[in-house]
Amino acid sequence: MEKFIKLTDTAVPLPIENIDTDQIIPARFLKSTDKQGFGDNVFRDWRFDHEGNKNENFVLNDDMYSGSILVAGDNFGCGSSREHAAWAIAGYGFKVVISSFFADIFRGNALNNGILPIQVTPEYLKSLLDVIKEKPDTQLTINLEDQELSSPVGELEFEIDPYKKVCMINGYDDIDFLISKKETIEAFEREQTF
Amino acid sequence: MAGKTLFDKVWDAHVVDTVPNGPQVLYIDKHLIHEVTSPQAFSELEERGIPVARPDQIVATADHNTPTVDQHLPVRDLLSRNQLKQLSDNCEKHGITLYGLGHKYNGIVHVMAPELGITQPGMTMVCGDSHTSTHGAFGTIAFGIGTSQVAQVFASQCLLLTKPKSLRVNVTGKLKPNVLPKDVILYVISQIGTNAGTGYFCEYAGNIFEEMSMEGRMTVCNMSIEMGARGGMIAPDQTTFDYVKGREFAPEQAEWDKKLAYWKTLPTDADAVFDKEYSFDAADIEPMITYGTNPGMGIKVTGNIPDKEDVNLEKALAYMNFKKGESLIDKPINYVFIGSCTNSRIEDFRIAANFVKGKQKAANVNAWLVPGSQQVAKQLIAEGLDKIFTEAGFALRQPGCSACLAMNDDKIPEGEYCVSTSNRNFEGRQGQGARTILASPLMAAATAVSGKITDITKQLN
Numbered sequence: 119m120e121k122f123i124k125l126t127d128t129a130v131p132l133p134i135e136n137i138d139t140d141q142i143i144p145a146r147f148l149k150s151t152d153k154q155g156f157g158d159n160v161f162r163d164w165r166f167d168h169e170g171n172k173n174e175n176f177v178l179n180d181d182m183y184s185g186s187i188l189v190a191g192d193n194f195g196c197g198s199s200r201e202h203a204a205w206a207i208a209g210y211g212f213k214v215v216i217s218s219f220f221a222d223i224f225r226g227n228a229l230n231n232g233i234l235p236i237q238v239t240p241e242y243l244k245s246l247l248d249v250i251k252e253k254p255d256t257q258l259t260i261n262l263e264d265q266e267l268s269s270p271v272g273e274l275e276f277e278i279d280p281y282k283k284v285c286m287i288n289g290y291d292d293i294d295f296l297i298s299k300k301e302t303i304e305a306f307e308r309e310q311t312f
Numbered sequence: 313m314a315g316k317t318l319f320d321k322v323w324d325a326h327v328v329d330t331v332p333n334g335p336q337v338l339y340i341d342k343h344l345i346h347e348v349t350s351p352q353a354f355s356e357l358e359e360r361g362i363p364v365a366r367p368d369q370i371v372a373t374a375d376h377n378t379p380t381v382d383q384h385l386p387v388r389d390l391l392s393r394n395q396l397k398q399l400s401d402n403c404e405k406h407g408i409t410l411y412g413l414g415h416k417y418n419g420i421v422h423v424m425a426p427e428l429g430i431t432q433p434g435m436t437m438v439c440g441d442s443h444t445s446t447h448g449a450f451g452t453i454a455f456g457i458g459t460s461q462v463a464q465v466f467a468s469q470c471l472l473l474t475k476p477k478s479l480r481v482n483v484t485g486k487l488k489p490n491v492l493p494k495d496v497i498l499y500v501i502s503q504i505g506t507n508a509g510t511g512y513f514c515e516y517a518g519n520i521f522e523e524m525s526m527e528g529r530m531t532v533c534n535m536s537i538e539m540g541a542r543g544g545m546i547a548p549d550q551t552t553f554d555y556v557k558g559r560e561f562a563p564e565q566a567e568w569d570k571k572l573a574y575w576k577t578l579p580t581d582a583d584a585v586f587d588k589e590y591s592f593d594a595a596d597i598e599p600m601i602t603y604g605t606n607p608g609m610g611i612k613v614t615g616n617i618p619d620k621e622d623v624n625l626e627k628a629l630a631y632m633n634f635k636k637g638e639s640l641i642d643k644p645i646n647y648v649f650i651g652s653c654t655n656s657r658i659e660d661f662r663i664a665a666n667f668v669k670g671k672q673k674a675a676n677v678n679a680w681l682v683p684g685s686q687q688v689a690k691q692l693i694a695e696g697l698d699k700i701f702t703e704a705g706f707a708l709r710q711p712g713c714s715a716c717l718a719m720n721d722d723k724i725p726e727g728e729y730c731v732s733t734s735n736r737n738f739e740g741r742q743g744q745g746a747r748t749i750l751a752s753p754l755m756a757a758a759t760a761v762s763g764k765i766t767d768i769t770k771q772l773n
Contacts, residue, residue, distance in 0.1 A: 135624050136506060136606050140738040145717040149377065149391035151351035151398050163740050168726065193507045196540065196606075197738060198717075199442040199456035200349060222476075222510055222542050223442060223456055230460035279474060281334035291460065296468035297362065299329055299337055303470055306328040306339055 120232045121289040125213055126259040128185030131250045132177055137190055138197035139224065143206040156202050157209025178210075182254045186213040189246055193217075194235075195224025204231045214260055216267070218243040229282050230291065234260065236267055236276045245271040262287060315581025317478050318547050319513050322453045322578065326436045328470055335472045341435040342369055343465045344421045345408070347399040348376045348719070349440030353462035354402040364406040366469045371430055372403050372410040375420045377719050380682050380709035383413050392720065417560075419685020419711045422446040422653035426530065427687050429559025433548035433575040438465060443653045443735065444543070445536040449529035450556070451548035451578050453513070456537065476542060477587040479512035480580075483520040485594035490768055492663070493528035494655060494733065494752035496520060497535045498600040502610035504590055509541025512588060515580060516546050520594050526555040527659035534654045535735050538607040547579035599768045602737050602750040603640060604628035609737070613755065614641065614767050631739050632747050633727075640765045645749070647730035648679040648760040649742070651709075652716035655733035655753050656684030658691045664757040665697040673705035674763030680722060681706055682714040706760070718743045731759040 147159045164176050172179045188207065194217040195203060204227040207215065213233060218240040220228075228235045238246070249270050250256050259268040262283065267274045278286075285291060296303075316324070329337040343366075350372070357364065364370070377392040387393040396413065403410035411417040417424060422443055425431045433451040438444060440462045447454035457471065464471055481500055514536050521529060529546045536544030553572060556562050563571045598612035605628040611617065618625065619637035629636060650656070650664055661683065673679055681701060683689040689711055692698050698708055715722040716734035718741070724730040726745030733756050734741075737748035751759070758766045 134627070138606070138736075138738045140717075140736070140741050144740055144744070145719045148348050148719060149389075149395050151395055152355065153352050163744060168744055193510070193540075196506060197442065197537075197736060199440060199444075199458055201352075201440075201458035201460060204458070219507060219510065221507070221540060223458060223537075227458035227460065230458060279335065281331055281472070292464050292472045293356075293360070293362070293467050295331075295472060296337065296464055296470055299468065299470070302329050303337070303339070303468060307469075 119285070119289045119291050122213065122232055122234055122262055122286045124259070124261050124263070125186065126257055127187050128255055129187035129189045129216070129250050129258055130177055130183045130185055131247045132188060132190045133247045135191035136193045136196055139195060139200050139203040140197055142195065142203040143200065148200060148202050153205045155209065156206035157211065160206035160210045186211055187216065187258055188212045188214070189216045189243070189250060191217065192219045192240065194220050195228070196221040199223045201227045201231070204228050204233060208233050216243070216246065229286065232286065234262065234286065236260065238267070238274060238276065242271055242274060315584040317580045317584045317586065318451055318515055318545055318578055319453065319478055320584070322434055322436065322451070323475060325434070326453070331472070335474045337470050338436060338473050339470055340369070340438050340465050342371070342430060342437045344425055344437065344439035344444070345370060345372045345462065346376055346421050346439070346441065347374050347395045349459050350402065350462055351395065351398045352459045353466055354406070356463040357466055362467045364408070364466045367407040369469060370408045371425065372399060372408055373418055373421050373424050374399060374412050376713045376717065378413055378712040379720050380712050380714050380722055383710045389720070416686050419687065420653045420656060420713055422530070422534065423656060423684030423688065426450065426526070427559065427685060429556055429562035432556055432562070432571070433552060434578055438471065442537045443534050445541070446530050446534040446653055448533040448536065448543050448545040449526060450552055451545055451575065453543060453545070455543040476513045477511055479509055479514045479541060479588045480586040481514055481516050482518040482589065482591040483516070483594050484518040484591070485520070487520060487594045487597060490599055490754060491597050492752040492754055493524055493531040495597055495600045497532045498602065498607065498610045498750060499597045500590070500592065501535065501539045501608050502600070503592065504539055506538060506606050506608040507540040509536065509539040512541050514541040514544040516544055517580070521546050522549065525659055526551060527657040530657065531654055535607065538735060548575050599752065599755055601640060601731070601755060601765065603632060603634055605631055605737055605739050607735065607737060607750060610750070613765065614769070615639070641767055643729065643765045644676065645729050645731050645759050645764055646676050646678060647724050647728050648677055648756050649682070649715045649730055649732040649734060650753055650756050651680065651682030651684065651714050652734035653684065653713070654735045656682060656688065658688050660733065660753040661688070661692055661697055662695070664753045665700045667754055667757040668704040668706065668761060669700050671704055671761045673760050676763045677760050679706050679760040680709060680715055682709045683711050685711050715742050717741060718746070724748070731756050731765070
């Protein structure tokens with residue numbers, strides 16, 4: 119997994135609530151057996167019409183907005199457990215998603231793929247979306263070590279599981295950790311009485 | 313010290329280790345896999361040279377991507393065929409039991425495992441599918457995981473997790489006639505919203521759940537994820553034990569007695585405290601339908617779409633082509649889907665068959681009836697339900713996830729409405745531009761007969 123320490127970049131505003139994993143990556147694109155190429159189809163049915171023409175009104179097709187930070191409405195990533203949604207977000211080039219609320223499974227999948235989900239208050243989110251819309255070249259800075267998000271809206275300390283923070287900063291994943299616990303796991307199996 | 317919840321008891325019994333100030337290592341008893349969310353996990357292990365730790369605790373099925381007609385023929389879609397072949401190859405290579413297409417145990421993962429007795433009370437179960445919450449109906453901690461976690465379970469039979477908070481949903485009283493488990497859970501989600509359960513594991517309690525069949529409990533627990541909860545559980549009781557006993561992989565004799573004694577200790581202690589609790593009166597629940605693009609956008613079938621200023625509502629109604637404040641009664645419907653891990657069990661088809669018996673499917677309706685498994689399909693025939701459906705103008709398809717997520721050819725055309733017994737009415741869920749209305753199998757059967765949304769309470773009274 120790629121390390122994540124600090125990032126300064128512009129952001130893409132997507133002020134839609136309850137963005138579900140079927141919108142992030144529709145099921146018909148889940149037939150691949152590797153992790154490549156999902157970025158091309160992220161938000162597919164919002165980005166393109168049924169004939170494959172670009173929907174000019176969708177923010178990812180608006181040249182004004184770019185950057186590796188996605189700022190999205192409340193309850194981002196609800197729905198399915200498909201990690202393809204995280205692969206699609208990462209494949210498109212997003213490294214951070216900011217929202218006022220994340221669905222559990224998506225949050226975990228994001229962290230397991232080096233994408234940092236940052237939860238902010240609904241008020242902060244609203245102001246941030248307004249600022250970015252007004253000034254698309256607004257720079258945001260994320261410092262994972264200090265758990266700090268800086269934007270024109272203000273500095274904010276965000277929460278992250280301390281274990282996951284270490285994983286992100288060092289590029290470790292859970293498999294490394296779990297394999298190191300092999301003996302403890304085997305001892306647990308032997309002790310099972312039911 | 314306060315007592316323990318059902319969830320606490322099962323969770324605590326599976327904690328292998330705790331990272332200081334961090335997550336816990338949770339042991340997983342059963343790992344279910346299917347073709348869509350497993351290939352990248354197998355590749356991950358192979359790239360790192362890690363073996364599958366406990367292949368005998370994994371069971372595989374092919375369901376998401378499979379056709380529901382002509383299953384004896386090679387799968388036509390090349391990408392689907394490749395994905396199914398990879399599952400077979402991976403299972404063979406790693407010594408994992410696979411119930412592939414055509415196998416007598418094949419079916420939707422959350423229908424197949426309970427009916428074979430693989431799902432048992434007190435277990436921890438995972439699958440790369442968010443509707444793994446279904447198995448919670450047995451008093452099991454069961455939840456959906458991402459593919460990275462599938463690889464973790466392959467590698468270690470464990471997961472690193474932070475214990476979720478506890479939530480209890482109580483429904484007590486007396487249900488009105490024709491109110492089914494699907495209506496109960498759609499009602500609950502419509503009341504508390506699609507993220508009320510996020511960060512929580514839910515327990516459903518009260519006489520309404522106690523009186524439900526296992527099939528009904530599975531329908532309820534299945535949709536826990538639609539209110540954001542990773543899982544939902546119901547305390548195991550005599551209904552649970554009677555269901556599990558005698559099934560293919562259920563414990564037998566002395567082993568059964570030992571397990572049964574343990575299972576009886578699992579229900580939540582009277583003095584246990586939940587982090588959050590909701591209570592509902594069963595009498596307030598009526599047959600439900602959804603009008604929007606998330607499962608929380610539900611109303612009673614005789615109700616009106618809310619009329620309020622709300623950008624999310626407006627966006628959803630623009631997609632559905634409905635208006636604020638309108639009633640959906642008499643809306644013409646051309647597609648009906650009875651199936652999915654929510655409602656494709658034998659009881660669901662009994663309910664639908666009982667309604668359509670002696671009636672005829674409306675000419676405008678394309679109805680897709682998709683049993684959840686080969687076992688359900690077999691049972692349908694044994695009970696003569698197939699004849700009732702055929703006489704009423706319906707055709708039964710072969711098992712699979714089908715039009716619930718439209719990964720195979722079972723797609724609802726653009727702009728068409730589908731009254732569906734599945735679990736998600738997201739934009740494009742059943743096909744690009746398709747408009748989904750979630751409902752119970754009874755509502756779906758009634759819609760198929762009338763060709764429009766119908767007040768089921770009036771029809772049956």
